[in-house]
Amino acid sequence: QHLLFRFASRNQRISICLISQENCTMASALASTTHISNVRTLRAARPLRSTSGARARRGPIAVAVASKGLTMRTIKAQKLTKEAFAPFGQVCEWQEDMKAFDEDDAQLDLTQGTPRFYIMRIPAKGLEFKNITHHKAVTQCLGGLGEKSWYMCVAESTVETPSEENMSVFEIPPGLFVKMNKGTWHAGPLFSEPDHIDFYNLELKDTNIVDHHNHFFTQEEVKSYFKIVTDDEQQ
Numbered sequence: 094q095h096l097l098f099r100f101a102s103r104n105q106r107i108s109i110c111l112i113s114q115e116n117c118t119m120a121s122a123l124a125s126t127t128h129i130s131n132v133r134t135l136r137a138a139r140p141l142r143s144t145s146g147a148r149a150r151r152g153p154i155a156v157a158v159a160s161k162g163l164t165m166r167t168i169k170a171q172k173l174t175k176e177a178f179a180p181f182g183q184v185c186e187w188q189e190d191m192k193a194f195d196e197d198d199a200q201l202d203l204t205q206g207t208p209r210f211y212i213m214r215i216p217a218k219g220l221e222f223k224n225i226t227h228h229k230a231v232t233q234c235l236g237g238l239g240e241k242s243w244y245m246c247v248a249e250s251t252v253e254t255p256s257e258e259n260m261s262v263f264e265i266p267p268g269l270f271v272k273m274n275k276g277t278w279h280a281g282p283l284f285s286e287p288d289h290i291d292f293y294n295l296e297l298k299d300t301n302i303v304d305h306h307n308h309f310f311t312q313e314e315v316k317s318y319f320k321i322v323t324d325d326e327q328q
Contacts, residue, residue, distance in 0.1 A: 163223075164317040166310075170244055170262040170324070173271075178263060181247040182232070182273040199272040205230040206297035212238070215282055216289045220244060220321035222280040224309045225255050229276055231304065234295040236270025243284040244321050250276025255308050262321050278308070283321065 171177060175184045185199050225246060237243050246262045248255045255278050265271060265282075270293070273279055282292055297304070310317050 162316060163311060164315055165221075165320055166257060166317050167320050167322050168246065168257060168260060168262050169322045170264050173263045173265050173269065177261070178247075178271065180249050181261070181277045181279075182271055184269055184271055185234075186269050199234055199270075200232070201234075201272070201295075202232045202275055203295075203297065206299060208295065209298040209300070210293070210295045212291050213294050214289050214291050217285055217287065218283060219285050220283050220323070221318055222246065222283060222321075223311050223318040224307050225260070225278045225280040226305055226307045227276050227278045228296065228300050228304045229306065231297045231300055232275055233273045233277075233279075233300070234270055234293075235273070235282065236293050237265065237267060237282065238291040238293065239287075240267050241284065241287060241290060242266045243282045243290060244323075245271065245279055245281035245283070246319070246321070247273070247280075248278035250274055250278070252278060264323065280319075 173184060178184050183199055185197070188197070225248065227250065235245070242264050244262055244264055246260055248260045252259045260278070263271075282290065284290060310319065
């Protein structure tokens with residue numbers, strides 16, 4: 094279904110885009126391409142019109158607010174290796190059944206609370222990010238389910254202000270997962286396709302509530318966001 098997007102502006106600083114319930118998944122792609130600062134759901138006062146002339150049914154719509162005046166900075170992705178990722182954590186892969194625990198296993202610290210191991214579904218958001226986060230109390234493991242690579246930007250836990258000089262981006266292929274050390278800064282998982290990827294995630298049950306510490310590049314003196322440059326784009 095194709096919709097007529099309705100745009101409005103105020104003081105030339107924001108734009109509003111309304112998306113029908115059936116197309117709410119398009120909000121993430123729109124956010125990526127127009128640098129939308131937040132996406133929230135509201136109830137439509139009246140149905141939107143489709144290009145086919147049929148009336149879209151009433152229901153929740155996505156309202157996307159886009160900010161302007163941001164400087165785009167690029168950061169180059171690199172291939173994932175155990176050596177390159179070592180300052181940030183570990184790269185873990187398959188092992189033979191019954192192998193004894195050793196240094197190749199994920200070295201975890203889950204002592205500050207109740208562990209939470211779950212599968213989270215992440216929609217495609219493109220390869221741009223405006224903030225980066227870290228967890229002070231727990232290591233974190235992330236791995237993608239499926240056959241597609243994804244990207245993660247990281248910085249060491251000792252970094253006070255993440256920047257181009259101290260951040261690295263890795264392309265993480267299928268069949269591997271990463272364990273991030275306590276305090277490792279990270280932005281992601283990030284990817285442009287498919288529409289979504291399911292990730293298994295090991296952290297604490299309240300990590301996203303009490304241990305989610307962000308740095309916003311949009312709040313720096315030079316307000317900006319980052320775009321990941323992949324090998325395909327460099328060729």
